[in-house]
Amino acid sequence: MAAGGTVRLSSGPGRQSNALKRRLQSPHGSPPLKQKHKPSLNTFKKCAAEADSREKGSSSQKSLPKKQLTDKQNESQKSRPFIKTSSLFRNNPEIPKIHRKAVQQVQENVFTTDSFSQLDLHPHLISTINTVLKISSMTSVQKQTIPVLLQGKDALVRSQTGSGKTLAYGIPLVQSLQGMESKIQRSDGPYALVLVPTRELALQSFDTMQKLLKPFAWIVPGVLMGGEKRKSEKARLRKGINILISTPGRLVDHIKSTECIHFRHTQWLIIDEADRILDLGFEKDIAVILNALNAERETRQNVLLSATLTEGVTRLADISLNDPISISIADDTQKALKPASQTEQQASSSSNCMEQENFAVPEKLKQYFVMVPSKLRLVILAAFILEKCKFEKHHKMIIFFSSCEQVEFYYELLLNVLSGELESEQPKRSSVSSASLQFLRLHGNMEQEERTEVFQEFLKSKTGILLCTCNAPASPAEYIHRIGRTARIGCHGSSLLVLAPSEAGYVSLLASHKINVSELKLEKVLSSLMKDDRFKVHRPGSKKSCGTDPQDVRERATVLQTRFENYVHSSEATVRWAKKALQSFLCAYTTYPRNLKHIFHIKSLHLGHVAKSFGLRDAPQNLTALPAAGSKKKKIKPRPKRSDLLKKTPSKRRLAEILRSEYSSGMDTGVSKVKKKKRQRKPGNQQIPT
Numbered sequence: 001m002a003a004g005g006t007v008r009l010s011s012g013p014g015r016q017s018n019a020l021k022r023r024l025q026s027p028h029g030s031p032p033l034k035q036k037h038k039p040s041l042n043t044f045k046k047c048a049a050e051a052d053s054r055e056k057g058s059s060s061q062k063s064l065p066k067k068q069l070t071d072k073q074n075e076s077q078k079s080r081p082f083i084k085t086s087s088l089f090r091n092n093p094e095i096p097k098i099h100r101k102a103v104q105q106v107q108e109n110v111f112t113t114d115s116f117s118q119l120d121l122h123p124h125l126i127s128t129i130n131t132v133l134k135i136s137s138m139t140s141v142q143k144q145t146i147p148v149l150l151q152g153k154d155a156l157v158r159s160q161t162g163s164g165k166t167l168a169y170g171i172p173l174v175q176s177l178q179g180m181e182s183k184i185q186r187s188d189g190p191y192a193l194v195l196v197p198t199r200e201l202a203l204q205s206f207d208t209m210q211k212l213l214k215p216f217a218w219i220v221p222g223v224l225m226g227g228e229k230r231k232s233e234k235a236r237l238r239k240g241i242n243i244l245i246s247t248p249g250r251l252v253d254h255i256k257s258t259e260c261i262h263f264r265h266t267q268w269l270i271i272d273e274a275d276r277i278l279d280l281g282f283e284k285d286i287a288v289i290l291n292a293l294n295a296e297r298e299t300r301q302n303v304l305l306s307a308t309l310t311e312g313v314t315r316l317a318d319i320s321l322n323d324p325i326s327i328s329i330a331d332d333t334q335k336a337l338k339p340a341s342q343t344e345q346q347a348s349s350s351s352n353c354m355e356q357e358n359f360a361v362p363e364k365l366k367q368y369f370v371m372v373p374s375k376l377r378l379v380i381l382a383a384f385i386l387e388k389c390k391f392e393k394h395h396k397m398i399i400f401f402s403s404c405e406q407v408e409f410y411y412e413l414l415l416n417v418l419s420g421e422l423e424s425e426q427p428k429r430s431s432v433s434s435a436s437l438q439f440l441r442l443h444g445n446m447e448q449e450e451r452t453e454v455f456q457e458f459l460k461s462k463t464g465i466l467l468c469t470c471n472a473p474a475s476p477a478e479y480i481h482r483i484g485r486t487a488r489i490g491c492h493g494s495s496l497l498v499l500a501p502s503e504a505g506y507v508s509l510l511a512s513h514k515i516n517v518s519e520l521k522l523e524k525v526l527s528s529l530m531k532d533d534r535f536k537v538h539r540p541g542s543k544k545s546c547g548t549d550p551q552d553v554r555e556r557a558t559v560l561q562t563r564f565e566n567y568v569h570s571s572e573a574t575v576r577w578a579k580k581a582l583q584s585f586l587c588a589y590t591t592y593p594r595n596l597k598h599i600f601h602i603k604s605l606h607l608g609h610v611a612k613s614f615g616l617r618d619a620p621q622n623l624t625a626l627p628a629a630g631s632k633k634k635k636i637k638p639r640p641k642r643s644d645l646l647k648k649t650p651s652k653r654r655l656a657e658i659l660r661s662e663y664s665s666g667m668d669t670g671v672s673k674v675k676k677k678k679r680q681r682k683p684g685n686q687q688i689p690t
Contacts, residue, residue, distance in 0.1 A: 227448025
């Protein structure tokens with residue numbers, strides 16, 4: 001989540017550092033002229049101007065040091081950390097106290113005692129499930145869904161993320177295809193079509209299907225997704241794919257341009273994570289796919305699977321399912337806890353899941369939130385990473401940002417500052433292992449080959465930090481999907497929601513949907529810095545600090561912030577990169593829906609404070625033209641030709657670009673693809689993202 005503040009006051013370190021700051025921020029090394037603030041984005045122009053005026057008012061309170069250091073003192077000072085940053089702990093907005101009633105969270109019974117051998121399945125399929133997948137008992141969604149699908153009925157399945165929905169449709173699908181009277185031929189084409197929202201889910205589903213099909217080698221699975229070469233995909237389609245797994249946009253591309261694709265034998269249509277597919281704007285693509293299927297074969301078995309039941313999912317079920325069986329694990333769990341009479345009274349209303357609007361979460365998932373003023377957002381993130389991935393063993397972490405620019409920027413920033421020894425004079429015997437932090441990043445501007453490699457590396461590793469793009473949780477349904485990336489299939493996991501004081505209302509919003517999050521105190525997160533002596537302030541004659549003295553914690557946090565700012569201001573290229581990342585954050589912040597503007601409003605952000613979270617020492621004076629270092633003006637590329645994007649307003653089009661960064665189908669040229677050189681850029685000697 002984004003973080004923001006309301007007030008701003010910065011104190012300069014002295015004339016020498018101020019002059020250095022001006023040289024770094026000015027492209028020609030001369031002090032910038034005083035002029036009115038002219039930000040490029042109309043949506044936050046007013047708030048930025050107000051922030052600028054507050055900064056001018058507070059600058060009069062700055063005071064220079066009373067005593068000047070001698071030359072010898074200056075030389076000795078170089079050997080000790082010199083905190084040039086403004087105070088992180090002054091003039092921040094007050095952290096509000098959250099007053100909310102404790103809610104009983106909706107939970108699902110993930111596992112059952114029933115085994116797959118109780119089902120009427122092929123013995124080789126049962127053996128594969130037990131030996132290859134190493135699964136013996138069914139989850140609740142599998143127990144209820146598999147028998148329904150084996151009967152050939154349509155189904156609308158609602159179950160929490162990580163509950164085993166892939167096997168819930170995969171097992172009956174394989175059982176059905178392997179038992180057909182006329183043996184399936186590869187040249188027959190697709191007998192089943194599986195639609196998923198993301199490339200990574202497409203790869204996961206394909207991997208699972210390959211394992212299930214080991215005893216039935218004549219059934220060929222295949223995957224289509226953005227980023228792959230169309231020519232190679234067309235070659236695979238010509239040879240034949242019996243179980244076709246695809247993202248919606250990529251499949252529509254082939255329907256319109258590939259002659260060899262057909263659906264004459266298609267007997268199954270499975271739409272997985274239907275709510276996410278619709279949230280990402282693929283509703284028109286789904287309509288194109290349904291029309292193509294209906295044109296060649298009207299009768300088939302349809303399955304819709306979703307973690308939430310939104311209005312869009314209900315509408316999609318109406319047009320794609322035929323007399324479906326509704327399976328909702330959370331509802332069944334709640335019914336079992338209620339008296340019989342109460343269940344009967346609510347039978348009519350519970351049939352419509354839209355009226356409930358409560359979301360199930362994994363039982364072993366611990367949810368936390370931390371209130372963080374914007375100035376402290378970067379050091380809080382760093383302290384949390386160090387605590388969980390360096391001082392605690394075998395932790396994996398996924399950090400979501402709202403744009404590709406932020407992922408690339410924070411990846412380089414965290415990698416350079418947190419990994420390895422930060423200073424040459426650091427003792428060789430460090431209490432911290434520099435090799436224990438492994439940073440990875442994943443976003444829509446990466447080429448698919450690298451993206452797949454990163455995805456597989458993170459899956460196989462025991463520890464690591466994955467930075468990736470994703471739309472911010474603008475609704476409880478989206479929040480459920482984000483936290484559902486952990487604590488899957490009964491495993492333990494935790495989630496942390498980082499909120500600014502102005503965003504405190506989001507906690508109450510979650511509570512209204514029976515989502516209970518516990519508060520993690522800011523001081524507790526920062527106290528982990530006491531375990532890392534790299535950020536210790538060395539003073540002559542000082543003793544080793546014991547415990548977690550608040551003053552020591554604050555000093556170490558300030559040293560860490562200084563390290564971040566020193567890296568960002570080490571070159572004009574990194575400064576511009578930080579400004580680009582900041583600009584993309586502000587653009588994303590303006591895309592929150594209208595019903596959440598009272599919580600996430602651009603005017604509630606203090607531009608100077610937010611800039612600190614990007615390692616910038618001051619609020620940027622100009623966010624209009626930030627070209628890449630050493631680059632020339634390029635011709636503006638034409639907008640995407642897809643009709644569903646062209647009909648949107650500029651702000652909605654920008655939102656679509658942000659949302660499609662991770663979930664890109666590969667069709668939106670100019671948005672989801674960049675050249676390999678730009679992908680491999682590094683700050684200081686390569687181009688900054690534009």
